[in-house]
Amino acid sequence: xSTARDSRPSPALRPDLAPDWLRPLLAGTRTxxxxxxxxxxxxxxxxxxxxxxxxxxxxxxxxxxDLLLVERAATLRDHAGQVAxxxxxxxxxxxxxxxxxxxxxxxxxxxxxxxxxxxxQLPDLYIPRSRFVVSPVVGHWARPVAVRAVDPGETAxxxxxxxxxxxxxxxxxxxxxxSGYTGPAFAVSGLLVWGFTGGLLSALLDLGGWARPWxxxxxxxxxxxxxxxxxxxxxxxxx
Numbered sequence: 001x002s003t004a005r006d007s008r009p010s011p012a013l014r015p016d017l018a019p020d021w022l023r024p025l026l027a028g029t030r031t032x033x034x035x036x037x038x039x040x041x042x043x044x045x046x047x048x049x050x051x052x053x054x055x056x057x058x059x060x061x062x063x064x065x066d067l068l069l070v071e072r073a074a075t076l077r078d079h080a081g082q083v084a085x086x087x088x089x090x091x092x093x094x095x096x097x098x099x100x101x102x103x104x105x106x107x108x109x110x111x112x113x114x115x116x117x118x119x120x121q122l123p124d125l126y127i128p129r130s131r132f133v134v135s136p137v138v139g140h141w142a143r144p145v146a147v148r149a150v151d152p153g154e155t156a157x158x159x160x161x162x163x164x165x166x167x168x169x170x171x172x173x174x175x176x177x178x179s180g181y182t183g184p185a186f187a188v189s190g191l192l193v194w195g196f197t198g199g200l201l202s203a204l205l206d207l208g209g210w211a212r213p214w215x216x217x218x219x220x221x222x223x224x225x226x227x228x229x230x231x232x233x234x235x236x237x238x239x
Contacts, residue, residue, distance in 0.1 A: 010095035011102070015119050018140055021065060022058060022119065025138070028207030029120050037122065037136075037203040044126040049133040053100035054087030056204065057116060059141035063162040065210075067201075068141065070108055070149075071156040071191055081156070083193045085136070085200075086111070097121055097135035109158045110150050115143030127196055136200060159189045167205055169214040175225045182219060187229035194225070 015026050057068040071083050086105035094100040098121065102113040122136040149155040165171060165188050175185035175194045184202040185194035193201060205211040220228060 010099035011113075011116075011118050013098070013118050013120060017117050018119050019060075022140060022208070025204065025208035026120055029122060029138070032123060032207070037125065037200055044124045044133045049126065050131050051090040051097075051100075051135075052088055052132045053090065053097040053104070053135040053137055054085035055101035055105040055111075055116070056085050056122075056136055056138045056200075057105065057111070057141040058139070058163075059144045059160060061144075061160055061162060063164060065163040066160045067163065067166070068105070068109065068111070068147065068158070069161055069191075069193070069197075070158050073152065073154050073156050082195060082197070083191045084197045087134070089132075098137050101135070101137040101139075108150060108155045109147040110145070111141075111147055112143070112145050115141060115145060117142050125196070125200075134196070157191075159191065161188050163205070163208075163210050165189075166201060167210045167212050169212055172214040173218040173220055173225070174216050176219050176221050178222065184216065185220075185225060187225070190230050192226050192229040194222070 018026055055068070059066050059068065068086060069083050070086050072081060086108045087101055088104040088108070090097070090100045091103070094103060098118045102116060102118075105111045105116075106113050116139040118137055118139045120138045122138065125134045125136065126132070127134060147158045147160070149158050166186055171187050173185055173187070174182055175192070175198070176182045183194065183199050185192060185198045186201060187193075202211075
């Protein structure tokens with residue numbers, strides 16, 4: 001949830017400060033085009049749209065590199081209940097997309113923006129349903145802190161998911177939406193990741209060299225996929 005505040009300087013992008021394990025990903029983004037990372041093949045409008053940004057925060061946890069994800073509250077107007085990268089709409093006080101991404105991540109998860117090194121801004125992506133023009137900002141979460149759902153009315157849960165878990169073929173499949181959309185999905189930490197975030201995650205795994213062969217021909221209807229993700233997590237926890 002955005003709050004009024006004085007504008008503050010936006011940290012500069014510092015790809016030179018990326019750890020060695022993130023450098024293949026940064027190298028892969030140099031020639032990146034929106035069609036390579038978006039689930040929708042619709043270019044952002046020349047004007048209009050709702051400006052937004054998300055923070056793709058790569059940290060280093062007990063199980064190697066991980067990513068910070070949030071589960072949106074089920075009561076929200078846009079993308080209720082979906083799993084996403086921390087982020088949201090731009091405020092007039094935000095200097096740029098980096099400032100938006102860091103501010104929103106702090107408001108949603110309690111992340112300390114000073115502990116994140118912004119590395120690169122990916123091409124803008126368009127989400128037709130909500131008319132958001134989203135700027136993904138990749139950062140190294142160099143000094144992580146404990147995170148949580150700051151506002152339960154906006155965020156249901158906050159998780160750090162290991163890249164290894166995301167890349168596991170057993171956790172990957174395709175999801176089919178009633179609208180006819182079919183795209184990559186993940187079942188991790190009892191959550192279903194699909195849509196905009198699923199497509200972006202799939203591209204990041206490819207660019208970073210983490211992806212392993214998985215069967216995209218395994219397609220689950222959306223409702224079934226939600227239940228399957230929760231059931232698999234419960235079975236793993238019960239072992």
